[in-house]
Amino acid sequence: MFSWRIAMAKTSLMQTRYLTEQDKQGLTRRLNRAGGQIHALRKMVEDAECVDKLLLQISAAKSALTEVALELMEKHLVNCTETCMGGEREEIIRRVTRAVAAVIRNG
Numbered sequence: 001m002f003s004w005r006i007a008m009a010k011t012s013l014m015q016t017r018y019l020t021e022q023d024k025q026g027l028t029r030r031l032n033r034a035g036g037q038i039h040a041l042r043k044m045v046e047d048a049e050c051v052d053k054l055l056l057q058i059s060a061a062k063s064a065l066t067e068v069a070l071e072l073m074e075k076h077l078v079n080c081t082e083t084c085m086g087g088e089r090e091e092i093i094r095r096v097t098r099a100v101a102a103v104i105r106n107g
Contacts (some may be wrong), residue, residue, distance in 0.1 A: 034064035048082035
């Protein structure tokens with residue numbers, strides 16, 4: 001049981017190592033912006049705003065989340081594969097490919 005706890009502690013440390021505090025703050029700001037846009041969209045629906053305004057707000061929220069995804073891919077993906085993604089090279093490539101495809105498909 002003791003070795004399991006050490007392994008879990010190491011895994012937890014590895015999972016956070018690739019993001020600095022500054023990175024976390026920047027990503028959190030972007031996510032807060034997206035959250036604000038979602039909140040505004042919810043209010044617009046409750047107030048029965050025109051569809052064109054709703055669609056523009058949806059576009060803005062999607063764009064904010066896409067910016068978060070792009071920042072993660074551009075600045076943090078390589079470090080993450082080296083620190084917190086365990087497994088063989090092929091498994092890591094499969095995981096990254098699936099994640100990037102999901103962002104592209106749903107972006």
